[in-house]
């Protein structure tokens with residue numbers, strides 16, 4: 086019998102439960118900063134334990150806050166990733182950097198003294214924060230003053246890694262002391278009653294974040310310092326839809342990709358730009374407000390695309406019969422996903438893995454089979470299918486339904502599950518023919 090390289094050990098792997106109900110997802114530097122649609126570290130970790138044994142380089146094309154990067158680093162793997170959201174990059178850099186804990190402690194000491202010595206000194210005029218036109222709409226006057234003084238303090242932190250450590254705590258302090266509802270990813274101002282009673286203690290919020298993050302950092306450093314060669318992290322800002330700069334990552338060098346792409350375009354799913362806007366403006370990050378259009382599917386297509394995925398085509402066709410505009414928006418998202426996958430495929434080594442954690446969202450009542458689309462897209466780039474693991478997401482109020490991934494557009498429980506799609510690049514021809522034990526497996 087002719088064997089393909091996918092007569093694979095993976096089919097015999099015990100994969101266990103992917104739910105991770107009740108486990109803490111905020112250990113190590115994972116405790117640093119909230120973010121929409123974060124991957125839980127246990128999923129990235131389990132993927133790496135199953136498929137990343139000998140990996141030397143991990144890549145994440147949608148790194149967000151760097152969950153998969155941190156999980157790679159604590160396994161001694163060099164990591165790289167990209168994200169178009171500058172706040173995400175800042176958090177990811179902070180989570181993967183390896184600062185000197187004594188320096189961080191020294192700066193925390195200085196911060197405590199700064200708070201102890203603080204005497205209110207009202208600002209004569211409200212500062213201008215580029216990217217936030219109505220500062221006093223989003224923050225109370227006293228809050229603006231303290232954030233402003235805090236930012237001045239942080240500018241005195243010279244060590245870059247320590248400053249990053251302070252910046253992520255500052256970002257969360259901005260979110261929590263703003264007049265916005267914290268349980269929302271979009272910017273919604275508190276109603277009048279809530280606003281009247283809202284009196285956040287800026288310095289106490291910052292102090293708590295610093296303490297929590299320091300505890301996570303200490304545990305993370307303990308692990309990283311045990312490696313003879315400390316793993317290295319690189320966080321980039323290129324768009325894999327457009328290409329992957331060879332000066333950063335050369336073709337066929339990545340052992341494993343572990344990533345969770347956005348569920349859909351920012352306008353109709355998660356508005357990452359809006360989520361990040363206030364923090365990014367205070368932190369003077371580039372283009373705080375304009376990223377949503379640049380993210381996947383940010384610009385609607387003028388005409389539909391036929392994809393090399395029958396399941397995806399039939400779902401989009403069904404949406405088209407209900408709402409043409411939405412169908413074109415959906416189509417634009419998958420065009421970007423396909424372009425990104427085609428580029429990502431080239432940087433993966435022969436026999437290297439692509440592991441995509443995706444959700445199958447519903448548009449106009451039609452389930453979009455993103456898991457199948459990812460499989461089909463990678464197959465068209467010379468990859469073979471390894472497996473799809475289904476993960477039930479705990480703590481959702483909707484009842485869980487069993488959602489076989491080939492039942493297109495019929496099920497209702499889309500976002501209570503996510504799919505971990507694992508693909509493997511075909512071996513280079515020469516390597517394939519030299520495999521010594523191929524016949525032994527027959």
Ligand SMILES: C[S@@+](CC[C@H](N)C(=O)[O-])C[C@H]1O[C@@H](n2cnc3c(N)ncnc32)[C@H](O)[C@@H]1O
Nearest residue numbers: 122123124147149150152168169170347380381
């Ligand atoms: C689901 S989140 C990733 C979350 C991440 N796994 C974590 O645990 O924090 C998707 C990310 O994709 C980013 N993104 C969307 N389109 C992008 C693109 N074309 N290039 C790079 N990043 C993009 C968004 O900014 C967002 O941070």
